[in-house]
Amino acid sequence: MGAKKDTHFSHPDFLLLLKNRDSAAVSKLVTAYTEHLYKAALGLGFDEPNSEELVQRVWSTFFDVVASFEGRSHIRTFIFGIMYNKASELRREEKKYSANDPIEEVMESRFAEDGHWANPPTDPEKFMASTQMMALIQKCIDRLPLSQRMAFCLKEIDDHGSSDICKILEVSVTNLGVLLYRARNRLRECIESKS
Numbered sequence: 001m002g003a004k005k006d007t008h009f010s011h012p013d014f015l016l017l018l019k020n021r022d023s024a025a026v027s028k029l030v031t032a033y034t035e036h037l038y039k040a041a042l043g044l045g046f047d048e049p050n051s052e053e054l055v056q057r058v059w060s061t062f063f064d065v066v067a068s069f070e071g072r073s074h075i076r077t078f079i080f081g082i083m084y085n086k087a088s089e090l091r092r093e094e095k096k097y098s099a100n101d102p103i104e105e106v107m108e109s110r111f112a113e114d115g116h117w118a119n120p121p122t123d124p125e126k127f128m129a130s131t132q133m134m135a136l137i138q139k140c141i142d143r144l145p146l147s148q149r150m151a152f153c154l155k156e157i158d159d160h161g162s163s164d165i166c167k168i169l170e171v172s173v174t175n176l177g178v179l180l181y182r183a184r185n186r187l188r189e190c191i192e193s194k195s
Contacts, residue, residue, distance in 0.1 A: 009075045019067050030059060033076070037083055044087050050094075057086045140190035148183035151176060 008014055009029060017025035037058055041051035061082050069078055141149060150169060154160045160168070166176055 010071055010073075012071060015066075015069065015071055015075070019069075021063070026063075029075070033079055034059075037079070040080065040083060041087065046087070046090070050090060054083065054086055054090055057090070058083045061086060136191060136194050137187070140187050140194070143190060144183055144186055147171075148179050148186065151179035152183040152187070155180060 009032070014025060018029065034055060037055045038051050041054045042048070046054060058079065062079055065082075069075070141152065144152065147169065151165060151171075154165045154168060155162070162173060162176060165171075166173055169176070169179075171179070
């Protein structure tokens with residue numbers, strides 16, 4: 001609603017009605033702002049069920065604390081302030097839940113709908129061989145001269161573009177090419193000699 005239509009919501013007489021839980025006043029306020037709160041919750045990135053939950057929490061908190069509202073700001077400001085605080089709480093709860101119970105996500109990613117493995121586990125012998133190979137590659141990378149190691153890691157591991165790497169290492173494109181060429185050759189020699 002526009003400011004002209006809802007300015008009476010901050011009028012001291014209306015606030016007194018709210019504080020006394022006058023049903024007509026409560027109904028007017030809830031009707032005026034529920035849709036705005038819901039749309040704001042969606043705008044904050046919550047899905048529909050969580051947006052509805054957030055709106056319920058806002059109204060519940062509002063009616064718990066309305067007695068302390070002194071009317072120094074517009075009631076809309078007060079309501080939306082509550083909403084942003086409750087949105088932060090809800091996000092923390094979501095993070096806490098998802099951090100404490102990742103098993104559902106793991107199960108969905110590992111199994112197909114028919115109950116079979118989506119990607120069967122790696123054969124233990126192959127896994128050990130690949131783990132040993134990764135350890136060997138890391139040892140060989142660690143033995144590279146610093147400039148070659150940085151160039152190689154930025155390009156191949158961190159996937160930076162050549163112009164970014166040149167800026168980071170303060171080298172020319174030609175020099176970067178030389179560093180990468182030498183790094184790759186040393187890595188190949190190191191890996192071939194150890195395997």
